[in-house]
Amino acid sequence: MSKVMIVTDSTADIPGELAEKLEIQVVPLKVHFGEEAYEDGVDLSPEEFYKKLNSESVMPSTSQPTPNQFEEVYQKLHKEHAPDIISIHLSSKLSGTFQSAYIAQQTLGESVSLEVIDSKRASYAIGVIVVEAAQMAQQGNPKEEIMARINKMLEDTNVFFMVDTLEYLQKNGRIGKASALVGSLLKIKPILSLNAEGEVYPFEKVRGNKKAVQRILAEFTKLYNAKPLHVGISHSEAEKEAREFMDTMREQFDIRQEVITNIGPVIGAHVGPGTLSIAVTPVER
Template sequence: MGTVKIVTDSTADIPKSLVEELGLTVVPLKVHFGEETFEDGVTLTPTGFYEKLKASAQIPTTSQPTPHQFETEYRRLAEEDPDVDIISIHLSSKLSGTFQSAYIASQTLGDDVSVTVVDSRRASYAIGIVVVEVAQLAKSGAAKEECMKRVNQLLNDATVFFMVDTLEYLEKNGRIGKASAVLGSLLKIKPILSLNEAGEVFPFEKVRGQKKAVSRILQEFEKRFGQDPVHVGISHADTPTEAEQFMEKMKEQFQVEQAVMTEIGPVIGTHVGPGTISVSVTRVQQ
């Protein structure tokens, strides 16, 4: 029985310290500013990205990894341990072709390497929270079957809400209609967004102003998690102070056993824009 290794992609926005601690393999997506191409989190950090975004007249574009990139990583892990079981967890297939690239790579390998590819139906640390929980279990020596059981629990339990500072980026990237974006801006509407069961962005609720949005999110988490011990992840797009304040509120109201603060990287940042805050919560395993 081999060890379980977890592969993910850069849109999981997992802090580098956790990537190293848990021995994760992270395959980067790409960001394109005109003729310039950068690897998400490798050749372009979140800080550098938001600086470039503010200075750029055009919104950048993004692209997924190739199947070859995934195949290379899967083969590397198999060379290190021929009996390895790989669980590869990725950005929602409704938002990107990343899952498809990973799946093609796994099929190319056939029976040579044990790879299970998972569509997280999530983005940013909403993927990360699943990856980290499963990687911690794998690190404790759990077999593939136990790890996959935990993956499925997490996909049913982990909940994410996010708030964007402006609807401009979601509109320009085709996630919402232009009329909704203009109306939202005029009325100072703060939509609370989430991801549905299929992994698509949808408006959970519309409120006026950030304070009401934060209050409504806390209320919804209370309804869903109560005083169960939880893992909370907050990812932010160039707005650390507001993110820290939100985390303090979470710690005051909930039984937070693991708290992770992270930055929304270049790829997800391209689609949601600066000022975004995303909060992901799941129950921890007892």
């Protein structure tokens, strides 16, 4: 029986067991330490990555999958399931991953029913969209209905994140419009987000973690008051803070689905340790 299959990349930071349960196909990016290359989440776990990050003198870099890698995944899914395929990826402002997937789509032409989507987001802000789409696919919803839901989530999903340092974003060239903050962070906690184009920008500057948390909660209240929510918190070596933030969210909002996950090696290479990212999308069920 034909069904819809959902593809994403490793920067969605979806926990492995959840991706397996929902039959989400995850295409890995790579992280490089000098001459050494590792597939994100395949041969380098988040724990191993941050340990290596702390011990290595070289700043890691990252690279996207090739169009051929995507083409192989799409052809395999088409052959084994004869499905419609929806492929959702990291913001094109942060990586060439979407472009690789798009080139693969153009190469395959009409031989495969395939939609390739620029999420304009990163980490589990992609994940909330991918997971909702995969749940609909498992429930037997047709591609058209899943695409309509994805397009709505692309409008309604918001993410805010806090970093301990802008060093990684700056050195890896992903700092975007937050560059104005460099050199001005003494006792200041920047709240960052992604704009409509999928580029990092400074949402607000506050003094200290506590005020940053309060400001994010106030913004979510304004955006989602009384709505049922899917909340995903991703972190890099900040599990305690992630769990505390989720506890607070649970007290204040109607959370129908929640995920706490590690920020993987590729996103971690750009934000560094101590990062906390909170993604929210309204749910319809």
